[in-house]
Amino acid sequence: MSTELSPIDKAKFVAAKKAVEFVEDGMRVGLGTGSTAAWMVRCLGELVRDEGLKIKGVPTSTRTAQLAREVGIEVVSLDAAKWLDITIDGADEFDGDLNLIKGGGGALLQEKIVATASDQMIVIADAGKEVETLGQFPLPVELVPFGWQTTQALIEETLVSLDVLARKSTLRMNGDTPFVTDEGNHILDLHLKRIGNAQQTAMVLNQMPGVVENGLFIDICDRVVIGYGDGRVEVRDINAGTIEENMLDFVESENVFSDLAD
CATH class of the missing domain: 3.40.50.1360 (Rossmann fold)
Known part of the structure; x- marks a missing residue:
């Protein structure tokens, strides 16, 4: 100790x-x-x-x-x-x-x-x-495992229309296998760098099929x-x-x- x-x-x-x-x-x-x-x-x-x-x-x-x-x-x-x-x-x-x-x-x-x-x-x-604008920390999005790659592609396509600086996303891993939440889901980390409109981003993400919840607490x-x-x-x-x-x-x-x- x-x-x-x-x-x-x-x-x-x-x-x-x-x-x-x-x-x-x-x-x-x-x-x-x-x-x-x-x-x-x-x-x-x-x-x-x-x-x-x-x-x-x-x-x-x-x-x-x-x-x-x-x-x-x-x-x-x-x-x-x-x-x-x-x-x-x-x-x-x-x-x-x-x-x-x-x-x-x-x-x-x-x-x-x-x-x-x-x-x-x-x-x-x-x-x-504390940050001036959210987004330096990757934004976690919880996804159902079924069709997660399709959901990832839809998210990245949708991010083009949102006020964010970058649009890279990565599946969170636990060693060599995908990280699994307590509810049995996956986490997709969005590397956005800057989120200009957090409320809009949260609402749009949660409307997408396959998305369970996002890590923006507004x-x-x-x-x-x-x-x-x-x-x-x-x-x-x-x-x-x-x-x-x-x-x-x-x-x-x-x-x-x-x-x-x-």
């Missing part, structure tokens, strides 16, 4: 630690997927263990469900929870309007379903995830919690139009979390 966290991992940790302050006793909480969200799940588990926090967690992937159970969080299905008070998740990119690209971990479908079934969504991220995120390697945390609330800055103490004994890596 590492004796000291890197600046990027410290940034993820303090963002996660700040975000769980919004979780209250009795809440139904959507649990995101990815390296940053894993810090959040561990922080919630610590509150459950040490402070008696009582919550029901709805995970967005099988690996998040496993981690949540390991740290003592009660895990329920979304159907059982019906509606959530809050979802906390990471993002691959976010812009000034808190629109997101998600799905780098391959869980975008469950992440979007859970996020939209919540009263509020909080995104936790390090400062490097008008879903309510707050973003940005962590920095020196312990600073910035909270931006898109609804209230506020920006709040804090400094969190980072205790080296909290390196119990340092087994979490990208």
Whole structure:
């Protein structure tokens, strides 16, 4: 186990630690997927263990469900929870309007379903995830396996009419075989470089046969919690139009979390 966290991992940790302050006793909480969200799940588990926090967690992937159970969080299905008070998740990119690209971990479908079934969504991220315009990170699109190459060709043809800078797409792989999502689908990564109209792009992609969902999260995120390697945390609330800055103490004994890596 590492004796000291890197600046990027410290940034993820303090963002996660700040975000769980919004979780209250009795809440139904959507649990995101990815390296940053894993810090959040561990922080919630610590509150459950040490402070008696009582919550029901709805995970967005099988690996998040496993981690949540390991740290003592009660895990329920979304159907059982019906509606959530809050979802906390990471993002691959976010812009000034808190629109997101998600799905780098391959869980975008469950992440979007859970996020939209919540009263509020909080995104936790390090400062490097903020961009002026979405698109530098490849946009994931979940496809049904049947006829995926035909769907890929249709997507690339359609991209010609959209406000994007590039139109390359690649099937996500897991070694020598296609990556398979929890729902048994494939992921096509669109290397667009710049997405001029994210809302239009999301709508057009989702109208195509074979496309299950895309990784553009538009008008879903309510707050973003940005962590920095020196312990600073910035909270931006898109609804209230506020920006709040804090400094969190980072205790080296909290390196119990340092087994979490990208």
